[in-house]
Amino acid sequence: MDMNAYLSMFIDESNDHLQSLNENLLRLESEPEELSIVQSIFRSAHTLKGMSATMGYEDLASLTHEMENVLDLVRNSKLQMDSFIFDTLFKGLDALEAMVQDIVGGGTGKADVTTIISSLQIILKSDYAADNVSKAPAAAKVPAASSSASGEMLLDEFQSSILLQSIEGGHSVYHVQISIRESCLLKAVRAYMVFDLLERNGEIIKSNPSAQDIEQDKFDFSFSVFTICRLTQDELRDQLTNISEIESAVVTLLDAESVAVLSTSYAAASAEVMDTPSTSIIKEEKAPEVIHDKGKSASAAPAASTASTTPAAQGQSANVSRTIRVDIERLDTLMNLFSELLIDRVRLEQLSSEIKRTDLTETVEHMTRVSSDLQSIVLKLRMVPVDSVFNRFPRMIRDLAKSLDKKIDLVITGADTELDRTVIDEIGDPLVHLLRNSVDHGIETVDERIAAGKPEVGTINLRAYHSGNHVFIEVEEDGRGIHHERVLKTAIKNGVVTEEQAKGLTDDEINMLIFAAGFSTADKISDISGRGVGLDVVRTKISSLGGNVTINSAYGKGTKFSVQLPLTLSIISAMLIKLGSEKYAIPLTSIVETGIIRKEQILNVHGNQMVEFRNTIIPLVSLSRVLDSPDFNENDEQETEIVVVRKGEKWAAVMVDEFIGQSEIVLKTLGKYLTNVKAISGATILGDGYVALIIDPNALIK
Template sequence: MDMSQYLGVFIDEAREHLQNLDEKLSELLEHQNDPELINSIFRSAHTLKGSSGQMGFSTMMELTHSMENVFDALRQKKAAADQTMVDVLYEALDLLEGMVDSVEKGGDDKKDTSAIVKKLQALLNGRNGDTPDSRAPEEQPDKAENGNAAASKLTFTDYEQAVIEQALAQHQHTFITEVILRKDCVLKAARALMVSNALEELGTIIKSKPSTEAIEKEAFESSIIYVVVTDQNADAVKRAVLGISEIEDIRLTPYESQLSAEPVPSATAASGNSAATGTRVEKPKKIAKTIRVNLDRLDRLLNLFEEMIIDRSRIEKISSALDNPELTDSVDVLKRVSGQLQETILNLRMEPVEQVFNRFPRMVRSLSRKLNKKVRLEISGAETELDRTVIDEIGDPLMHMIRNSMDHGIEHPDVRRKAGKDPEGTLNLRAYHSGNHVYIEIEDDGAGINREKVLAKAVEKGVVAADQASELTDKEIYHLLFASGFSTADKISDISGRGVGLDVVESKIRSLSGTVSVTSAEGEGSKFTIKLPLTLSIINAMLIRTGNETYAIPMSSIVETALERQTRIQSVGRQQVMHYQDHYIPVIDLKDYLQVPVCADSGKPVAGSRSIVLIRHGDKHIALLVDLLAGYQDIVIKPLGDYLSHVHKFSGATILGDGKVALILDCQELVETQKRNASAQNA
């Protein structure tokens, strides 16, 4: 059987199990007496062993089998978890993750696992050779359940009997299916899984003997009994099973001839009457069905929807011009339905940040040992959802900031003790929604940021002019940490101070249309706050006109709008400013800033008739003077491409309803350019 078609599913499921192992192993030392935790760990290892064997990845299968033996010893309380055991298990986990990465890239799982397998076996040697399989006779599963003995007499609950009789009434077949594995079959549980999957594709498995748990433990010899309800005939069932390797034979018997199949009372009673006994039997609960969808298909769906949004804008414009009531009503329906469709499609791309956050507990533990510090990581809001594109890109910036907090922020235990602090530092990683944005915070209770040290280093490196240093606020000083190549480390290490620091973080976050800010209190700790948009593809924007050009401004960057005649603009030196909330805000004439040519037919705007758009980035504001506010609408962001990558005034482009292209203003660049120009003028 060609298993390559299942490779994508295998990789997705393998990563889910590896993530579960990573998460649960971190709790093992404190909760090793929790049977639910141990069983969860065991099931992940066992399932991964079976699926990797099924896919033919023997090295991965052997390694997970060795891990499974350790977990089974914990389940049987024949071993106790300690730090050594957890470290060895994490080492094995790292190796498994490397194998999955290799397989995903088109390689194989061939790695040298001999050293780690020996370490795993050594964890069991302290139990006097009592391995999970060396149980006393009374502890061994009852193998009388297996083989032909099970086939000779099957018993059914009331519910199982009712399901079978309902199937028979609907002219479906019920087969007592005995599958016999070859004597030399190595991975019996894996083969059993393949058989059950094949049977489930043809119908429904009502019962198995031995039980599913016994099959997973390989607590059977070479025969398994399945009771299958299907609309396929016996030949189809045989072909499906015999197509699996290492199957010796299959024997099918129609249920009608199983006169010895005697129903037994059900363990639970619930709603629904059994046709056979008249007793009430439990109805199966409806389970939400899910399917795995390739991300490329979602991207294609989103691209098609983006084209529809563009055409919708054109239809709206045509409808407005024709002023036809029926057309107007139809356009309104189209807007409502497409709006719901937009929300649904964007939600399909949303994923919880949990998958990013879950990689950091192990990193924090590793760095804690390396730095000889005690750090406790607390995670909250992991269920917060972000666009998949953002999820894929945000991991590295978060890693840099966490490393920075552990290296520069949290002090050594003896230093904390002298300062009256808990020797163990706390690092909080949290996420939450607010409006159309997601905020991610990394907060530590360490030494905080030394304001004077940062400022002195910035002056030394020429990041800030000496005569301007005294005018900077604390927030502006803290933000100097994101300057290119800036570091306050006294010595170079492999954790920080290597010239690849927080400037990388801001660059990446800015590419995601986000911002990052820092607050700190010396001696108490620091907090980095990342603000990210929920999605990067479709946004609500204000359309503005200046000259004969139309531009778009993201609504998330707009504070408010006003008519020019409602404000008082005055000149201070060479800069125009306006009064706003007890502050003077720089005013930029967009026509001059973008050097938009004045066309003869456009004429000169009437004094006071132009509009003001107040925009912000972080805590900085500027006002844009434009000719006309043309309304707002949902727009599709299109990248400018490599040819225009040097144009920094725009973050992208969009296609309007009339088919024309409008550039999207980069508000962050506008604010920062104004700040740089003001600094140059003051100098």
């Protein structure tokens, strides 16, 4: 096997393990004492380390090795998880993902991971681990203030502000862990020499134990210091180890994020979050039958995790070898070939019914049964659960919630809803924009929510469901909602609409203004949203996929974004109907039932035609009027066939001329043709060679 094949396998399996690590760390953050989760995390990290070392990616292997060492202490009950360890491991995962993506793009996978490795070594080599285990509360909170671990690992607001200002000013900030030989008789003198060296080259901000205790010899043979120093990391380490009877000096360069994590206020907030997890995830797991692969493409996403998190899946680990990875282009070719075969099959069925030869009929019927089974398999090969996209969001919401000091529950439903792989590969970025917007602009801060009489924990619902020939993905939050006056003011200021046009806009039209290019109501620009380049990108991408996005919002109550996407399957089941001389197809998945109504059953409500259906009144749609049919008008008929279609919870009755029957049809996109006809989603070639347009029932229901 050539190296390209090995590389492709390495990338796919690395993505699988990284996704598993992210998901399991999030679970562990909610259940910090569940050691079975730690076992799963350790196995994934251990496997990833071995794979990276085998492929020669040393930075990947070394970082994973240090993470594995920490996890080994946790799984053997020698270390309890707390906020600092979680954040350090998550930073490690981010670095691993960045290195894998660099490899995907043809890079070497090298990165400067010394800061993260140093943080992991602080956990391993200092007295942090021992004190954490012996003195931390059972709920895995940050140790109490009396423990030496907290004294070492935490900084008060004043100390952290000094260190942060120094980092911003370009100075080096270090955490130094000193160990003195146990044979040393004057350890306080050696400690003084260390302090003297540090003060001559910078400033000591904090020591553990305190300088007074060290001076009075009230410490063991180790102590730690936070210092600002003009020396480089290597220079400082060398000079410290040159002091007589100093056994070791671990010097860790700190960045701003590490200092923030170590501050007392941050640790206290994190301890509270550990009691009430900020992010909860509801998933409906459904393992795909085939793992798809895009070869060297950077968008290749894991479809099934090798290290599964569910007990049932762990028991079925022997079945992992029964899955294979298939290049998506091969599936495209297979689908196109079968589409042509289906057109010929329908034509053969029609000819068989005309010729009426028994042997021909039997042969065609057998071919129909076999091809139907083949069709089912081909379709399943291309279908991927949206979970392969959704599984990246819990971690993202967790990080955003922490950075904005908000409490957010992410509730995922319908994760097993399946979409064609070509659509799955494109929807990730639009959903990221919508979720970021919901976190940043939608959900209020804890204080704002309490003042508004809401629960302090905001909720974001991420849903997916099928409706007809489409999949709907909804992002709904219970936040502040859209302020219409503010939106109009911004739209007029940015030239999106004129003041005259603004006066005639409905609430729904005002909501849609936020999709205008360059539109933003953010008071300040942030890295999360507010740059005016988010939601217009969403609409552009969704439109390019043949879908659309709508907004429902109530000020003070929340906002719901609804994304409608076509399945873009090549083959669907449909009901063929006629309108005069023209033939059309309606996807069966949208049809509730068919029937016949008389002219006197049609009701007129505020100028709209309605009809009674199952003890409720639903709209009646004239398909001939929508499609401008040249030779059929249901007003001339005393009785009219109807098709009751649905879009989510909404129903409508569609008037047609005549039913032809059910059929399997090949869906062909129209490209740039008939773009002004919204009720058409594609076309198909019938068995007699004629073309029939495919109706989009979702466009008929408002």
